Amino acid sequence: xxxxxxxxxxxxxxxxxxxxxxxxxxxxxxxxxxxxxxxxxxxxxxxxxxxxxxxxxxxxxxxxxxxxxxxxxxxxxxxxxxxxxxxxxxxxxxxxxxxxxxxxxxxxxxxxxxxxxxxxxxxxxxxxxxxxxxxxxxxxxxxxxxxxxxxxxxxxxxxxxxxxxxxxxxxxxxxxxxxxxxxxxxxxxxxxxxxxxxxxxxxxxxxxxxxxxxxxxxxxxxxxxxxxxxxxxxxxxxxxxxxxxxxxxxxxxxxxxxxxxxxxxxxxxxxxxxxxxxxxxxxxxxxxxxxxxxxxxxxxxxxxxxxxxxxxxxxxxxxxxxxxxxxxxxxxxxxxxxxxxxxxxxxxxxxxxxxxxxxxxxxxxxxxxxxxxxxxxxxxxxxxxxxxxxxxxxxxxxxxxxxxxxxxxxxxxxxxxxxxxxxxxxxxxxxxxxxxxxxxxxxxxxxxxxxxxxxxxxxxxxxxxxxxxxxxxxxxxxxxxxxxxxxxxxxxxxxxxxxxxxxxxxx
Numbered sequence: 001x002x003x004x005x006x007x008x009x010x011x012x013x014x015x016x017x018x019x020x021x022x023x024x025x026x027x028x029x030x031x032x033x034x035x036x037x038x039x040x041x042x043x044x045x046x047x048x049x050x051x052x053x054x055x056x057x058x059x060x061x062x063x064x065x066x067x068x069x070x071x072x073x074x075x076x077x078x079x080x081x082x083x084x085x086x087x088x089x090x091x092x093x094x095x096x097x098x099x100x101x102x103x104x105x106x107x108x109x110x111x112x113x114x115x116x117x118x119x120x121x122x123x124x125x126x127x128x129x130x131x132x133x134x135x136x137x138x139x140x141x142x143x144x145x146x147x148x149x150x151x152x153x154x155x156x157x158x159x160x161x162x163x164x165x166x167x168x169x170x171x172x173x174x175x176x177x178x179x180x181x182x183x184x185x186x187x188x189x190x191x192x193x194x195x196x197x198x199x200x201x202x203x204x205x206x207x208x209x210x211x212x213x214x215x216x217x218x219x220x221x222x223x224x225x226x227x228x229x230x231x232x233x234x235x236x237x238x239x240x241x242x243x244x245x246x247x248x249x250x251x252x253x254x255x256x257x258x259x260x261x262x263x264x265x266x267x268x269x270x271x272x273x274x275x276x277x278x279x280x281x282x283x284x285x286x287x288x289x290x291x292x293x294x295x296x297x298x299x300x301x302x303x304x305x306x307x308x309x310x311x312x313x314x315x316x317x318x319x320x321x322x323x324x325x326x327x328x329x330x331x332x333x334x335x336x337x338x339x340x341x342x343x344x345x346x347x348x349x350x351x352x353x354x355x356x357x358x359x360x361x362x363x364x365x366x367x368x369x370x371x372x373x374x375x376x377x378x379x380x381x382x383x384x385x386x387x388x389x390x391x392x393x394x395x396x397x398x399x400x401x402x403x404x405x406x407x408x409x410x411x412x413x414x415x416x417x418x419x420x421x422x423x424x425x426x427x428x429x430x431x432x433x434x435x436x437x438x439x440x441x442x443x444x445x446x447x448x449x450x451x452x453x454x455x456x457x458x459x460x461x462x463x464x465x466x467x468x469x470x471x472x473x474x475x476x477x478x479x480x481x482x483x484x485x486x487x488x489x490x491x492x493x494x495x496x497x498x499x500x501x502x503x504x505x506x507x
Contacts, residue, residue, distance in 0.1 A: 145221075146189075170194050175226060187211075235317065239324055243390070252313060326350070345398075348404075356383050418452065450489060463485075472488060
């Protein structure tokens with residue numbers, strides 16, 4: 001009896017013949033029970049017969065228990081009486097034409113393609129590598145990480161085709177982000193490929209699968225962090241320190257140049273700050289955002305246009321910074337000089353503007369000239385810019401009486417980073433400059449800077465000695481008496497802990 005005749009509308013069908021058999025079995029059981037009762041009650045061997053029946057019942061129950069543990073109670077899959085799935089069709093080895101047409105005509109959404117993309121890649125890679133697995137070297141083959149962007153058509157199945165092409169090159173997809181555009185979609189991949197697979201082979205495979213405008217570069221272990229985790233980390237850093245905003249934008253958007261222009265500078269160039277909309281402006285490889293203090297933050301990337309998704313993320317980060325207002329970490333370190341004087345090293349901002357001006361008044365004209373390379377009377381004009389967290393980080397050295405005697409600046413200058421020091425005359429040659437420089441370089445390493453440079457005069461032997469004390473590779477450039485010393489930070493390990501004068505005490 002087939003499943004179709006045995007099950008209608010999802011319920012088993014009962015026949016009168018089955019009911020008749022069950023009734024006959026019931027009457028037979030009653031008759032047998034009556035005969036057994038007569039034999040036990042009136043026969044000469046009734047007690048013996050009763051004992052034998054009990055033993056037979058116990059043996060039957062034991063056998064049933066043993067059999068149940070060895071075999072499951074589930075009925076055969078073809079005899080459950082369940083209603084078969086409406087979409088199920090039986091096909092031959094290659095499938096019927098009906099099933100193929102249904103499968104081809106059924107639309108596959110972009111999200112569905114993305115969900116199965118990695119599974120397609122990994123399964124294809126596994127099946128292709130299976131024949132050689134028996135002779136493979138026990139040590140895993142070296143692999144390379146790549147970051148890749150490509151534009152595909154926003155059509156069902158386009159992403160799946162791309163993933164299949166990557167799997168054909170034994171490329172594993174570690175993560176995927178999509179950036180919708182007006183026409184098409186930009187897909188950003190983090191890939192792991194065999195070391196022998198060149199970038200050109202990957203881009204050719206992508207082009208053959210319909211990808212266009214493909215860009216690829218080597219990645220590292222830091223790129224393995226998923227996008228939501230990375231964005232949350234950047235938002236946390238920005239919330240704790242206003243100086244982190246340019247760094248957070250750079251890490252969010254990749255290799256780019258970020259410049260902050262104050263409101264007066266923008267106006268001086270003939271462009272009023274109001275020309276930048278409150279929501280910002282996106283122009284291909286340039287985005288402009290309204291800074292919280294009224295200026296403009298310009299982000300440029302020459303090699304890759306920004307997507308609306310990236311613009312929205314950057315704008316959200318700037319809005320977070322604007323809502324939180326000016327802020328810097330208030331931690332401080334109390335250090336002891338060789339002669340026994342205690343000083344405090346802490347972060348400084350525009351709230352220390354008056355104390356910094358007072359330090360300028362105590363400095364000699366020679367010291368100010370060495371630092372600012374211009375008219376001494378203009379020195380105070382730079383302080384508001386230098387102390388603003390928007391343009392970098394500032395460390396102040398403060399005496400026990402609260403007087404500032406030294407300032408160290410780490411300034412974001414586009415793709416480069418500048419360090420600058422100023423120590424009051426009476427406190428020079430005590431290691432304060434080296435302490436400030438070591439901490440600033442440690443901050444630059446933390447921020448992921450590749451190098452820092454200092455602009456000074458060739459006669460400023462104190463600054464040159466402090467740069468040499470970092471024990472880092474240095475490059476020197478001299479132009480018309482101005483010396484530019486650049487330190488490469490690739491070998492900077494533990495620079496932040498360098499201390500020139502003895503022990504540190506709790507604040």
